[in-house]
Amino acid sequence: DTAVSQTPKYLVTQMGNDKSIKCEQNLGHDTMYWYKQDSKKFLKIMFSYNNKELIINETVPNRFSPKSPDKAHLNLHINSLELGDSAVYFCASSQARLARGTDTQYFGPGTRLTVL
Amino acid sequence: AQKVTQAQTEISVVEKEDVTLDCVYETRDTTYYLFWYKQPPSGELVFLIRRNSFDEQNEISGRYSWNFQKSTSSFNFTITASQVVDSAVYFCALSTSSNTGKLIFGQGTTLQVKP
Numbered sequence: 482d483t484a485v486s487q488t489p490k491y492l493v494t495q496m497g498n499d500k501s502i503k504c505e506q507n508l509g510h511d512t513m514y515w516y517k518q519d520s521k522k523f524l525k526i527m528f529s530y531n532n533k534e535l536i537i538n539e540t541v542p543n544r545f546s547p548k549s550p551d552k553a554h555l556n557l558h559i560n561s562l563e564l565g566d567s568a569v570y571f572c573a574s575s576q577a578r579l580a581r582g583t584d585t586q587y588f589g590p591g592t593r594l595t596v597l
Numbered sequence: 598a599q600k601v602t603q604a605q606t607e608i609s610v611v612e613k614e615d616v617t618l619d620c621v622y623e624t625r626d627t628t629y630y631l632f633w634y635k636q637p638p639s640g641e642l643v644f645l646i647r648r649n650s651f652d653e654q655n656e657i658s659g660r661y662s663w664n665f666q667k668s669t670s671s672f673n674f675t676i677t678a679s680q681v682v683d684s685a686v687y688f689c690a691l692s693t694s695s696n697t698g699k700l701i702f703g704q705g706t707t708l709q710v711k712p
Contacts, residue, residue, distance in 0.1 A: 522686055523704060529698055575698065585644055585647050586698075587644060588634075588641065588643075591642070
């Protein structure tokens, strides 16, 4: 069974389109995250949710909107896609009940987004 | 400021050589956690180890070992008798009790193990 899954694995789209990436975890974890990995492999946090509540919202354009329908799911919706949004997006989860940074984060397989 | 530095961008070794990947971190928090992740060519991020700031014991897991030294703010990773399957990008990361759980990653070190 996959612990943290993301769909789709690859996403190719035109500039200006709106797209969503879905993430699900079956680990029973309380906290979920989105990270962005750029072309130089640098990884940076975008958002985190703890039991459906937004905890971290880094300096991310408001074209990016996370949505957590329940604590097992954290989706990422991106409006008006731009060339610079091309990257690999990773979802992660951790057990952390209070989002204190104590627990290991387990990552999904990543979604490679290419904006043409 | 919280920061992780992996000064080695790329390392190339021949199979069976030992290799050490360096990681230096900065934080003013007294409670923090250090991690290593592996990203093989297939792209996923694989958790390797977590160490908290109160536990300076070194750890060994098979061919992998980690050396945590608070005095030098370093958390280095050694692979003994490297194998081709060890070829990957390795990331060191930091999380603290005050930063609400986000992982701060180093730039990554690309390790190439040649047969």
